[in-house]
Amino acid sequence: MVAHPPRGWLNLEREGGSTNCGMPDQSERNIQAMVGLERFLPLLEYLEAHKGHLEHLLQTTDSKQIPHYNFHGGNTITKSVSMSSNLDQLIRDFAKEMGVSQRVIFETALIQFMERYGYTSQVSILLQ
Numbered sequence: 677m678v679a680h681p682p683r684g685w686l687n688l689e690r691e692g693g694s695t696n697c698g699m700p701d702q703s704e705r706n707i708q709a710m711v712g713l714e715r716f717l718p719l720l721e722y723l724e725a726h727k728g729h730l731e732h733l734l735q736t737t738d739s740k741q742i743p744h745y746n747f748h749g750g751n752t753i754t755k756s757v758s759m760s761s762n763l764d765q766l767i768r769d770f771a772k773e774m775g776v777s778q779r780v781i782f783e784t785a786l787i788q789f790m791e792r793y794g795y796t797s798q799v800s801i802l803l804q
Contacts, residue, residue, distance in 0.1 A: 742776055745787055745803060 723730065771778050791799050 742774060742780060742784055744780060745783055747802065748804070 767778055767781060771781055787799055787803075790796075
């Protein structure tokens, strides 16, 4: 199969060879592209190894739907937390706008915080 240059390009081929004005031919460009992609292999391997966790993160961060966690067993207790009045107002506004309770916000935030910072297995056991 003979490759023809795209419309609007000059055809510089001559009998017995080609003059490409220093431009690499298609096979050279393919090799350069493959060599250029090799630098991304460690990243692609990392992404493949953590595919499940990445899908979970993308699904929860892209949607405006707040996950609800079900805690089986145990008693409900009251926790008192001190925080700035600005943060308190932000939480109140967010809860009202999203139509969720402050309890759901705190439970979700704490679960995701613990998962992110090394308590994933303990959280998984709690949620079973």
